[in-house]
Amino acid sequence: MFDETITAELEDIRGRYPVAKAALVPVLHVVQREQGWCNAEAQQWVAGFLDITAMEVFEVVTFYPMLYHAPRGKHLIHVCRTLSCDACGGQELWQHLKAKLGVERGGTTDDGRFTLRGAECLASCGTAPVILIDGERHENLSHDDVDKLLESAT
Ligand code: FES
Numbered sequence: 001m002f003d004e005t006i007t008a009e010l011e012d013i014r015g016r017y018p019v020a021k022a023a024l025v026p027v028l029h030v031v032q033r034e035q036g037w038c039n040a041e042a043q044q045w046v047a048g049f050l051d052i053t054a055m056e057v058f059e060v061v062t063f064y065p066m067l068y069h070a071p072r073g074k075h076l077i078h079v080c081r082t083l084s085c086d087a088c089g090g091q092e093l094w095q096h097l098k099a100k101l102g103v104e105r106g107g108t109t110d111d112g113r114f115t116l117r118g119a120e121c122l123a124s125c126g127t128a129p130v131i132l133i134d135g136e137r138h139e140n141l142s143h144d145d146v147d148k149l150l151e152s153a154t
Contacts (some may be wrong), residue, residue, distance in 0.1 A: 001045045006034055010049065017119045018094075020050045022058055028067055037068035065117070073115035075153045078132040081118040084125035092127045094118070096143045100150065113153065 002010065010030055014023045027050065031042050038046075038061045047054040061069045079085075079094050101109050101116055108115045122130045127139035133149060 001042070002034065007031065013052065021052050021056070024050060024057065025064070025067075027081065028061060032067060034073055038070055039069075040123075043069075063120075068078070070110075071108070073112050075114050075134055076117065076132075077114055078117050078119035078122070080120070080122045080128070080130045082121040082125075084121070085128040088128035090129035093131070093141060093146060094141065097131075097146060116151070 010027055012101050013026045013030065017023045024046070027029075027046055029040055031046060032038055034040060038057075043057040043061060044054050045142065047057045053103055058069075061067045077097065079097060080090055081094065082090075084090075085093075097116055098104060102105075103109055103116050105113075105116065105118050119132065122132060122137060124130045124137060124139055129141050130137060130139050131141060131146070132138070138145070138149060
């Protein structure tokens with residue numbers, strides 16, 4: 001499924017653990033890095049690679065929000081949905097983003113550019129409201145700020 005370099009990386013990860021199953025999450029991160037998401041074919045491959053069931057892989061892929069079992073957009077937006085941000089404009093920002101992108105929570109825009117997700121506290125409550133775009137934190141955001149960030153995302 002993967003080339004020699006990636007397979008060697010995965011074998012190295014698997015070898016770090018006394019039980020192959022324990023390597024499941026780091027292996028899935030590599031798979032996701034290479035493919036963008038963990039589709040059913042990849043989950044089946046990982047199951048064989050770690051000698052576990054496909055259901056065990058599916059359970060993990062669908063449990064952790066940072067693992068994706070559906071295609072995602074080119075850019076991933078996480079909007080903090082916790083109290084401090086909500087009290088400082090996060091609720092309105094969330095509604096603004098949903099309307100601007102035309103998607104609901106977890107949705108991907110029709111052009112495949114953005115996937116919108118909620119997140120728990122992003123550890124920057126003093127600079128609320130806060131979002132992540134592709135893992136980069138943006139703080140003290142107005143609606144105009146967010147619009148500019150979306151426009152600048154290539
Ligand atoms: S509540 Fe949003 S960063 Fe903490």
